[in-house]
Amino acid sequence: MTQFGTWQPKIRGKLFYNWPQGACEEALRFTSAGQLGGEPYDVVIVGAGVVGCGLAYRLSQYDLRVLLVDRLHDVGEGTSKANSALIHSGYDAKPGSLESKLLHEAEADWPGLAARLKIPLDPIGGIMMAVTDEQERQLEAAEKNAHANRAIDVRILSAAEIREREPNASPDVRGGLLVPSESLVDPFMASIAYAEIALANGVDILLGADIAGVELGQPPGAPLHHLVTADGPRLPARRIVNAAGLGSRRLADGYGGGAFDINPRRGQFLLFDKSARPLVQHILLPVPTAHTKGVLVAPTIFGNLLAGPTAEDLPLNDPAATHTTVEGIRRVLEGGSRLVDGLARQPVIATYAGARCACSQGSYVIRHNDGAPGIVTITGVRSTGLTASISLARHLIDGMQKELGLELSPDSAALDSRPDSAWPGWWRRPFENGATDARADHGCAVCFCEVISGGEIRAALDSPLKPRTMDALKRRTRVLSGRCQGFDCQVSLAEIVSGHTGIGMAQLTKNGPGSELVAPGQAEFTA
Amino acid sequence: MSGGQHFKVAIIGGGPAGIGVAVGLAKRGIGPVVLIERRAGVGGTPMGYRKKPGGVPTFVEWTRGRVVFGEELAGRMAKRLAKTDTTIRLSAQVTQIDPAEKRLTLLGREGVCDVTADAVVLAAGAREQTPAEKGWLAGARTARIGFTRHITGWLDGHGLLPARKPVVVGSDLIAYSVAAKLRAAGSDEPVMIDRRRSPSAGLFERLFFRRWTRPDWSGDVTAAGIKGDRSAAGVQSSDGQDWHGDGVMICGELVPNTELALLGGLAVELPSRQLQLARGQALSEPGWFAAGNVLGGFHGAQWCYFNGRQAARRVANFLK
Ligand SMILES: Cc1cc2nc3c(=O)[nH]c(=O)nc-3n(C[C@H](O)[C@H](O)[C@H](O)COP(=O)(O)OP(=O)(O)OC[C@H]3O[C@@H](n4cnc5c(N)ncnc54)[C@H](O)[C@@H]3O)c2cc1C
Ligand SMILES: Cc1cc2nc3c(=O)[nH]c(=O)nc-3n(C[C@H](O)[C@H](O)[C@H](O)COP(=O)(O)OP(=O)(O)OC[C@H]3O[C@@H](n4cnc5c(N)ncnc54)[C@H](O)[C@@H]3O)c2cc1C
Numbered sequence: 001m002t003q004f005g006t007w008q009p010k011i012r013g014k015l016f017y018n019w020p021q022g023a024c025e026e027a028l029r030f031t032s033a034g035q036l037g038g039e040p041y042d043v044v045i046v047g048a049g050v051v052g053c054g055l056a057y058r059l060s061q062y063d064l065r066v067l068l069v070d071r072l073h074d075v076g077e078g079t080s081k082a083n084s085a086l087i088h089s090g091y092d093a094k095p096g097s098l099e100s101k102l103l104h105e106a107e108a109d110w111p112g113l114a115a116r117l118k119i120p121l122d123p124i125g126g127i128m129m130a131v132t133d134e135q136e137r138q139l140e141a142a143e144k145n146a147h148a149n150r151a152i153d154v155r156i157l158s159a160a161e162i163r164e165r166e167p168n169a170s171p172d173v174r175g176g177l178l179v180p181s182e183s184l185v186d187p188f189m190a191s192i193a194y195a196e197i198a199l200a201n202g203v204d205i206l207l208g209a210d211i212a213g214v215e216l217g218q219p220p221g222a223p224l225h226h227l228v229t230a231d232g233p234r235l236p237a238r239r240i241v242n243a244a245g246l247g248s249r250r251l252a253d254g255y256g257g258g259a260f261d262i263n264p265r266r267g268q269f270l271l272f273d274k275s276a277r278p279l280v281q282h283i284l285l286p287v288p289t290a291h292t293k294g295v296l297v298a299p300t301i302f303g304n305l306l307a308g309p310t311a312e313d314l315p316l317n318d319p320a321a322t323h324t325t326v327e328g329i330r331r332v333l334e335g336g337s338r339l340v341d342g343l344a345r346q347p348v349i350a351t352y353a354g355a356r357c358a359c360s361q362g363s364y365v366i367r368h369n370d371g372a373p374g375i376v377t378i379t380g381v382r383s384t385g386l387t388a389s390i391s392l393a394r395h396l397i398d399g400m401q402k403e404l405g406l407e408l409s410p411d412s413a414a415l416d417s418r419p420d421s422a423w424p425g426w427w428r429r430p431f432e433n434g435a436t437d438a439r440a441d442h443g444c445a446v447c448f449c450e451v452i453s454g455g456e457i458r459a460a461l462d463s464p465l466k467p468r469t470m471d472a473l474k475r476r477t478r479v480l481s482g483r484c485q486g487f488d489c490q491v492s493l494a495e496i497v498s499g500h501t502g503i504g505m506a507q508l509t510k511n512g513p514g515s516e517l518v519a520p521g522q523a524e525f526t527a
Numbered sequence: 528m529s530g531g532q533h534f535k536v537a538i539i540g541g542g543p544a545g546i547g548v549a550v551g552l553a554k555r556g557i558g559p560v561v562l563i564e565r566r567a568g569v570g571g572t573p574m575g576y577r578k579k580p581g582g583v584p585t586f587v588e589w590t591r592g593r594v595v596f597g598e599e600l601a602g603r604m605a606k607r608l609a610k611t612d613t614t615i616r617l618s619a620q621v622t623q624i625d626p627a628e629k630r631l632t633l634l635g636r637e638g639v640c641d642v643t644a645d646a647v648v649l650a651a652g653a654r655e656q657t658p659a660e661k662g663w664l665a666g667a668r669t670a671r672i673g674f675t676r677h678i679t680g681w682l683d684g685h686g687l688l689p690a691r692k693p694v695v696v697g698s699d700l701i702a703y704s705v706a707a708k709l710r711a712a713g714s715d716e717p718v719m720i721d722r723r724r725s726p727s728a729g730l731f732e733r734l735f736f737r738r739w740t741r742p743d744w745s746g747d748v749t750a751a752g753i754k755g756d757r758s759a760a761g762v763q764s765s766d767g768q769d770w771h772g773d774g775v776m777i778c779g780e781l782v783p784n785t786e787l788a789l790l791g792g793l794a795v796e797l798p799s800r801q802l803q804l805a806r807g808q809a810l811s812e813p814g815w816f817a818a819g820n821v822l823g824g825f826h827g828a829q830w831c832y833f834n835g836r837q838a839a840r841r842v843a844n845f846l847k
Binding site (some may be wrong): 342 | 618622632635636637638654655657658659660664667669671674677680683699751756758765773774787789795825
């Protein structure tokens, strides 16, 4: 029988939050570089998106001193939290490109990887749908391209075959392309699970620390660099991996990295309620145009339905890169309705936008000894980084061995998976599947929409990365992500977090300092 | 999963409407009846609006010209319920229904169990519309977008102000009571906007709240989205104007809690989430009824209680 409880492995790494006093427990608070131990790191990864977390996970298999640092307040809180949540087969990549190679490798990795990370993956497959004659004429070329990408199971479907599989397909459908190995995944838990295992294996993790600059060490030999945080502490590093996504340009400027230009390419989404889920059976993809892949309609692994994304280029550092717009959402609904009948009448839960890291020099741009010896830049991980995170990590480590002289000796004590009891997780619930050993508080719902109990929330708070913000809890348990968007549970949820951690109600945040749930600067008075 | 217990009637929700059903059935001698409530106590939405000496009544119902606090009102109803033989299951949420079998799946402290009945009444109440449901599509997803329930939770429960410069969206009774409550607790005079030309609260209601607040009112404003990146910094309207503040309060305009019906396959209109009634309070499947705010619209607690009594009459006729 399943044992329910938090995964509490022996944790060999250190975890700190660079937060003001009171925002988290004092024991978790980063106040000086000394807390990390004085010794230089063999590798510091800047950016705890899915790319940085995947790399930390792979590096944690070896005897190395590694630090993973991010300016945000949880792992996977940047671009990695707002995407289409699909594992791509790479059928539409540019044949021969690094992206094509990485996606092809990753496709073979994912079933086993998801089982090791203990995250849900659902290989429901995709159908690219042609809804005009012109699009229909493009199917053959698309099929050829897929086969060139070694996606040999891709084949053309007739309109009748599509209707049989998708009763709610648009009446305009002319034919399509079956892409069997496109899958749904939990995008949040990918970064989290990578990081939890890395932490257990001894990788140090520092969150809330903006790297404002780099002090380069002097050759000869492997020079000792220092990463300088915005608040002053300096972090010594023999090697640095710039996996900062949209922050990679600013970081590269700090070490004189080579020329590349990036900008956010915004993608807006509509998220529908669970009543919409039965509308589609596959991931429905439009026929891409020269400019964009277009708006897809896909179930989420959580049982909702999403439509999106748009593709809008914005200037670097534009805060609107993750904002939605009336016009953008209208285009998403229009695009989705071209594929699926009846989409427009489905109730919408939320809208969101993510920002791809678009790079004029191409996708998956990797530079070794960039600006100075020991520094690797990885940028332009634009549209497929979630999928490729695992193969990219291997590829980066290969490169660091060859180009940076990184020596690897396997750590025999390292874990490569979360245990079966890894929990909480919305997909393995107490009281489900005959799991009757759950505690009473696992039956007491706090979030009524997603039916999440107080017990599950407390267990998530105790999980290895010690999530302390509402958004971090949401990504682990699904509280606040249902149809009421916190109407019913926000305050009772805050009470549970405050009660369990001792953080004052007034200090609790949505996603770190600056996003307090109540007007900032108040002291709670108990009536 | 324990074997299902069978009841004559099962009531989903222990607010004014559900209590009205239970009391009505008891008066007719119908039983056994089970009332299932996901919170720790009965009373429903009004119960969260506590009576405090000198406090601002966030929840108002005028009974014979006197203001009654939500807690008082629901408390009286709960007393009437206590005098009946109704089986009350607290902290138990109905998570699934099977309309044809009239089977309910419950999750509670003891785990999952099933309950069956000859008739079922849905009295699950309503909630306030979310930004997406309001059609506010522009902007970021920020902190400090609050609902009425949050105001009472933070203020009454913890003495914390949800916003110092609140922007209140809506202008009904609920919106005015929220503005009054915030102002009395020390916020700036709230900015109040609505797409209506003049406030939807009546003159009498507005006069009542003048003791505490005279909101900075603007009508004819259609909100299009939230301003701000990490915390709400106001509202942007469809004509490009900004309404600044440090928190946005969404007030009024309810959405019925019909998800059980929708996901269970009873007829529900989309995207409004309104129940489709066969006739009276009867739903699309025989033996299923609805009462109170789950029927849609905005109704006061007394109305919902009596609507529950009426549902009991209809259930009795069905069972005959
Ligand atoms: C609309 C959209 C849809 C997508 N759909 C899919 C899909 O279905 N499947 C798929 O595989 N991929 C998809 N992607 C792509 C995928 O989301 C990205 O490729 C991936 O998330 C990139 O991860 P990353 O780690 O490089 O970037 P990020 O997640 O952005 O991580 C970079 C991190 O660096 C941190 N950082 C930046 N600067 C600094 C600094 N100075 N100091 C400290 N930290 C810093 C940031 O805070 C951030 O957390 C999609 C992307 C978008 C936008
Ligand atoms: C924010 C807000 C402010 C209001 N202010 C006023 C006011 O000032 N004056 C006024 O007269 N009226 C006000 N009302 C209206 C008043 O709340 C209603 O008239 C009345 O409470 C409705 O009664 P009800 O029984 O239909 O629903 P509710 O009182 O909402 O009760 C429904 C009950 O069902 C339970 N429930 C729901 N789903 C399930 C499930 N699946 N399983 C188990 N239990 C479930 C809920 O927990 C709840 O207790 C307000 C309503 C809201 C939402």
